[in-house]
Amino acid sequence: MKALHQFVDNNVHPLFKEGSKLEKYWPVYDGFYTFLFTPGHPADGKAHIRDGVDLKRTMNTVITALIPTLLFGMWNVGYHHFNAIGIDAIFFEQFLFGAIKVIPMVMVSYGVGLGIEFLFCVIKGHQIEEGYLVSGMLIPLIMPVDLPLWMLALSVAFAVIIGKEVFGGTGMNIFNPALLARAFAFFAYPTYMSGDKVWINTTGTEGMMAVDGFSGATALGDYATTGVSQYSALDAFIGIIPGSVGETSVIAIMLGAGLLLFTGIASWRIMLSAVVGGVVMGLIFNAVAPFALSAEQEAFMAVPFWQQLVMGGFAFGVVYMATDPVSGSQTDTGKYVYGFLIGFLSIMIRVFNPAYPEGVMLAILFMNTMAPLVDHYVIQANIKKREQRLALKTATA
Amino acid sequence: MADVLEKKEEAKDLLVDKQPKEPLFSKKNRKLLNDPLNDNNPITVQVLGICSALAITVKLYPALVMSISVLFVMAAGNVIVSLMRNFIPNRIRIIVQLVVVASLVALVDQVLKAFVYDVSKELSVFVGLIITNCIIMGRLEAFALGNTVWKSFLDGIGNAFGYAWILLAVAFFRELLGSGTLFGFQIIPDAWYLANGGFYSNNGFMLLPPMALITVGIIIWVQRARNTKLIEE
Numbered sequence: 001m002k003a004l005h006q007f008v009d010n011n012v013h014p015l016f017k018e019g020s021k022l023e024k025y026w027p028v029y030d031g032f033y034t035f036l037f038t039p040g041h042p043a044d045g046k047a048h049i050r051d052g053v054d055l056k057r058t059m060n061t062v063i064t065a066l067i068p069t070l071l072f073g074m075w076n077v078g079y080h081h082f083n084a085i086g087i088d089a090i091f092f093e094q095f096l097f098g099a100i101k102v103i104p105m106v107m108v109s110y111g112v113g114l115g116i117e118f119l120f121c122v123i124k125g126h127q128i129e130e131g132y133l134v135s136g137m138l139i140p141l142i143m144p145v146d147l148p149l150w151m152l153a154l155s156v157a158f159a160v161i162i163g164k165e166v167f168g169g170t171g172m173n174i175f176n177p178a179l180l181a182r183a184f185a186f187f188a189y190p191t192y193m194s195g196d197k198v199w200i201n202t203t204g205t206e207g208m209m210a211v212d213g214f215s216g217a218t219a220l221g222d223y224a225t226t227g228v229s230q231y232s233a234l235d236a237f238i239g240i241i242p243g244s245v246g247e248t249s250v251i252a253i254m255l256g257a258g259l260l261l262f263t264g265i266a267s268w269r270i271m272l273s274a275v276v277g278g279v280v281m282g283l284i285f286n287a288v289a290p291f292a293l294s295a296e297q298e299a300f301m302a303v304p305f306w307q308q309l310v311m312g313g314f315a316f317g318v319v320y321m322a323t324d325p326v327s328g329s330q331t332d333t334g335k336y337v338y339g340f341l342i343g344f345l346s347i348m349i350r351v352f353n354p355a356y357p358e359g360v361m362l363a364i365l366f367m368n369t370m371a372p373l374v375d376h377y378v379i380q381a382n383i384k385k386r387e388q389r390l391a392l393k394t395a396t397a
Numbered sequence: 398m399a400d401v402l403e404k405k406e407e408a409k410d411l412l413v414d415k416q417p418k419e420p421l422f423s424k425k426n427r428k429l430l431n432d433p434l435n436d437n438n439p440i441t442v443q444v445l446g447i448c449s450a451l452a453i454t455v456k457l458y459p460a461l462v463m464s465i466s467v468l469f470v471m472a473a474g475n476v477i478v479s480l481m482r483n484f485i486p487n488r489i490r491i492i493v494q495l496v497v498v499a500s501l502v503a504l505v506d507q508v509l510k511a512f513v514y515d516v517s518k519e520l521s522v523f524v525g526l527i528i529t530n531c532i533i534m535g536r537l538e539a540f541a542l543g544n545t546v547w548k549s550f551l552d553g554i555g556n557a558f559g560y561a562w563i564l565l566a567v568a569f570f571r572e573l574l575g576s577g578t579l580f581g582f583q584i585i586p587d588a589w590y591l592a593n594g595g596f597y598s599n600n601g602f603m604l605l606p607p608m609a610l611i612t613v614g615i616i617i618w619v620q621r622a623r624n625t626k627l628i629e630e
Contacts, residue, residue, distance in 0.1 A: 148596065162611060166618070188602035 141246025277343025
């Protein structure tokens with residue numbers, strides 16, 4: 001490793017230095033360099049001690065936290081595929097099939113996203129920022145497995161350019177880029193993002209079709225349209241239900257959540273209050289279920305509140321998307337409000353609007369817009385409180 | 398002595414009736430026509446009239462009809478208000494302008510209903526809403542009230558074209574990417590569609606208003622990248 005480091009420093013570094021031929025591509029080189037080695041940038045401000053956890057290390061931790069969902073998602077894709085076409089397959093076959101389906105999605109997501117990011121950095125001449133590393137992993141995990149790759153690429157391009165670069169790059173975005181990619185795909189190609197055909201790959205290897213009585217709808221889709229589902233809450237908890245690649249298994253998500261909370265990268269305030277928000281809305285629905293407008297809606301409302309939490313993308317959204325430090329609330333009190341409303345609105349949207357069974361995506365995007373407002377009021381309230389205290393002090397003095 | 402003479406000359410120049418007659422398409426007048434197309438575009442620079450730009454740009458044909466309607470209302474409105482500019486009492490000028498525009502819009506509405514009924518139905522309330530189009534009121538208020546008839550006419554035409562080309566550009570992309578057609582003619586071959594075994598699918602998002610806003614935003618982006626005059630400090 002040391003030899004490699006020295007080789008790069010002595011032979012590659014001069015190629016990209018200021019005044020050399022490839023000067024223009026310095027951001028690209030610098031991006032790779034700091035990804036591999038601890039950067040040697042000196043501190044240029046007044047602070048002389050830096051935390052070892054820079055943006056790249058933070059992003060790496062989040063990606064590590066995503067690995068359980070990615071691996072489980074691969075297996076789940078294969079499991080449902082072989083189930084649907086009625087073939088017994090061993091674990092390894094299932095996993096391999098899923099990997100063949102999912103890895104191209106990850107590659108397209110990273111290729112397109114990083115390509116655009118590098119291009120902007122070279123044009124604008126600023127350092128490459130690592131924000132996309134996590135988004136690039138999140139995006140394939142929240143898409144259905146059968147989404148054509150060019151649609152995925154277009155969604156990624158939209159999210160990176162319109163969602164991030166126009167606002168000034170990493171750390172400036174209003175919306176969570178990964179969710180923006182999903183929202184784009186959802187509104188642009190609704191037939192490939194919802195319904196009961198897209199969640200399970202049913203293309204048999206020898207032209208075999210799906211077995212009789214097969215339904216590819218997700219648990220949430222079932223509830224939204226008919227009010228019952230073939231999948232139990234335990235299935236949803238373990239994750240053996242159809243759905244977007246990485247969102248199904250609550251166990252895998254909890255593993256990731258544990259790492260994020262342990263390292264302190266994700267905010268426990270947001271996660272906790274989002275779950276509380278979901279529970280509250282679930283309880284409200286349970287209470288008012290008899291007053292529902294239709295039988296299906298009544299059945300959906302009557303779904304126990306704890307089951308609402310394990311279905312669909314709720315857990316995934318709350319753990320990995322709502323806790324995005326850039327687009328979420330910054331103040332501690334604000335985080336409680338922000339998280340609570342995400343949970344609350346997610347369940348509300350999914351029950352009240354069967355056309356959008358995935359409420360968590362819209363809830364988080366909506367709260368992204370509202371986060372600065374929440375922060376504003378929290379700060380104003382604090383100022384007022386302190387002013388009152390000051391007035392009290394001066395009055396008694 | 399020489400100073401005094403020069404000053405007299407200057408004073409002479411300032412007298413309006415002594416000014417040489419301006420040619421119809423003098424440099425200044427051409428500027429009235431050209432400026433709104435790019436440097437001072439009503440939609441992308443002044444950001445007016447966005448509402449209709451979002452609402453009726455799903456297809457090219459309605460956008461074209463809308464552009465022609467606005468062109469007529471704007472040119473005629475500017476001319477009429479400019480003709481009356483010396484008689485309009487200052488305090489009720491907005492009402493007078495509204496009456497002029499409203500009558501013109503009523504006229505346009507009737508013509509559309511008579512000759513292109515289906516488009517008029519598609520445009521529905523947006524024809525009536527031309528009355529409140531900020532571009533028209535803005536030009537009447539800012540230009541026609543203080544300028545001669547010919548200049549006001551050119552200004553009206555120029556701004557209407559500035560409005561029209563943005564509208565048509567947005568509608569072009571929205572119809573092509575959202576429906577795969579242009580003016581209703583199929584552009585993307587049928588065999589390309591996923592339903593027919595191809596690889597392509599229309600982008601449904603393009604049919605929704607948010608995408609019109611984003612398309613306008615991208616046009617503004619491109620325009621500012623090419624025209625550095627527009628970039629604020």
